[in-house]
Amino acid sequence: MEGSQAGIKLEGSKNWNVWKFQTMVVLRGHGLLDVVEGREVKPEAAGTAAEAWASKDAKAQTFLVTRMTEEVMLHIITCSSSADMWKKLASVYEQKTETSVHIVQQRFFQYKYEEGIEMAVFLSKVQEMKNQLKQMNEDISDKLVITKVLMSLPEDFSHFISAWESAPDDKQTYDNLVARLLVEEVRIKEKRSESNQSSAFMAKRFDKKSVKCYRCNKLGHFQSECHSKVDNQNSASSSVNNRHQNFNNSNRKCFYCNKVGHFKSECRFNKNKNNGNAFVVQETFNEHFQQSQWLVDSGASEHIVAVVEQ
Numbered sequence: 001m002e003g004s005q006a007g008i009k010l011e012g013s014k015n016w017n018v019w020k021f022q023t024m025v026v027l028r029g030h031g032l033l034d035v036v037e038g039r040e041v042k043p044e045a046a047g048t049a050a051e052a053w054a055s056k057d058a059k060a061q062t063f064l065v066t067r068m069t070e071e072v073m074l075h076i077i078t079c080s081s082s083a084d085m086w087k088k089l090a091s092v093y094e095q096k097t098e099t100s101v102h103i104v105q106q107r108f109f110q111y112k113y114e115e116g117i118e119m120a121v122f123l124s125k126v127q128e129m130k131n132q133l134k135q136m137n138e139d140i141s142d143k144l145v146i147t148k149v150l151m152s153l154p155e156d157f158s159h160f161i162s163a164w165e166s167a168p169d170d171k172q173t174y175d176n177l178v179a180r181l182l183v184e185e186v187r188i189k190e191k192r193s194e195s196n197q198s199s200a201f202m203a204k205r206f207d208k209k210s211v212k213c214y215r216c217n218k219l220g221h222f223q224s225e226c227h228s229k230v231d232n233q234n235s236a237s238s239s240v241n242n243r244h245q246n247f248n249n250s251n252r253k254c255f256y257c258n259k260v261g262h263f264k265s266e267c268r269f270n271k272n273k274n275n276g277n278a279f280v281v282q283e284t285f286n287e288h289f290q291q292s293q294w295l296v297d298s299g300a301s302e303h304i305v306a307v308v309e310q
Contacts, residue, residue, distance in 0.1 A: 007022055007023075007026065007067055008022055008067070009067055009068055009069055010067060010068040010069065010072050010089070011068075011069050011071075011072065012069075012071070012072060012093070013093050016089075016093040016094070017128055017131055017132050017135070018128065019067070021131075023063075023064070023067065026063070027060065027063065030059070030063075031056070032056055032059060032060045032063070032082075035053065035056045035057055035060050035082060035083065036060050036064075036082045036083060036085075036086045037083065037086060038083040038086075038087070040053065040056075041053075041083075042054070042057070042081075057081055057082050057083075060082035061081070061082045061085065064076075064082060064085050064086070065085075072089075075088055075089065075092050076088050076089065094135060094136070100136070101133070101136050101138050104129060104132055104133055104136065104138075105133065105138070107129060108126070108129040108130070108133065108140075108148070109148065111125065111126065111129065111152065112152045113152045113153055113154060115154065118185075119181050119182055119185040120182065122152075123149070123178055123181065126145060126148065126149060126152075127145075130145055142173070142174040145174055146172065146174055146177055149177060149181075150164065156188050157181075157184060157188070160180070160181070160184045164177070164180070213225075213226045213228075215228055216228040254266070254267045256269060256270045257269050257270075
């Protein structure tokens with residue numbers, strides 16, 4: 001048989017289902033599957049038919065033994081026909097006990113999508129376990145497989161799940177789910193790539209190596225992050241003193257009376273300023289005191305006279 005050396009090698013139970021599927025397809029294509037599965041038996045009478053069957057069986061045996069490891073081959077080393085080999089392999093790797101069915105079902109429902117795994121690999125693994133259960137006469141519906149897949153997806157697919165649940169029932173097929181998940185995987189990867197590029201740009205843009213602290217004048221940190229032992233209070237006092245030196249009396253100008261030597265808030269002619277203290281004048285009226293005459297010009301914005309007669 002041409003190409004008998006190509007294809008997957010049977011390594012044991014871990015790849016039995018995939019190997020069996022591929023092997024059955026190839027054997028069917030070469031007209032040998034009926035011989036391997038025992039539906040076409042060896043004729044009892046010798047003749048052309050018996051010789052044709054023997055030729056098919058020899059080709060099938062060659063195909064089987066060249067597609068398995070030496071460890072697997074030990075199980076069929078005593079078999080005399082391809083049908084015996086196939087039946088022996090099935091008995092070893094397809095144990096249909098209640099315990100084995102329970103183990104596969106548990107593995108199916110516990111299987112989760114993990115970060116870093118390709119979506120196609122995850123979906124193929126789910127489908128493989130479904131097929132394995134089907135071979136054990138424990139068929140699982142596509143609707144249950146869809147529910148299992150959706151429950152296994154991480155938080156990144158939350159919007160996809162919401163969109164899927166709002167889709168029409170006739171569109172919620174397993175094949176449609178597979179196609180849309182593969183597209184969604186590409187979209188999420190592109191979004192992550194853009195986010196990583198943006199973060200890298202921001203980190204490069206705000207590199208603290210070029211940042212200068214205005215407290216200690218050193219590079220590498222902001223003033224709010226400075227661990228210098230400089231006393232904040234002394235720094236504040238120094239700043240006030242510097243401002244006081246820059247704005248001494250000779251430079252100060254009042255914007256109310258346009259005179260130098262004081263600020264507008266200190267101007268005694270400014271009636272709108274807030275004075276914290278009151279200037280009180282007490283005097284006793286007599287016949288010599290004239291009401292139109294002030295004793296002191298305090299500069300107050302308002303004047304109150306209390307007349308006390310004696």
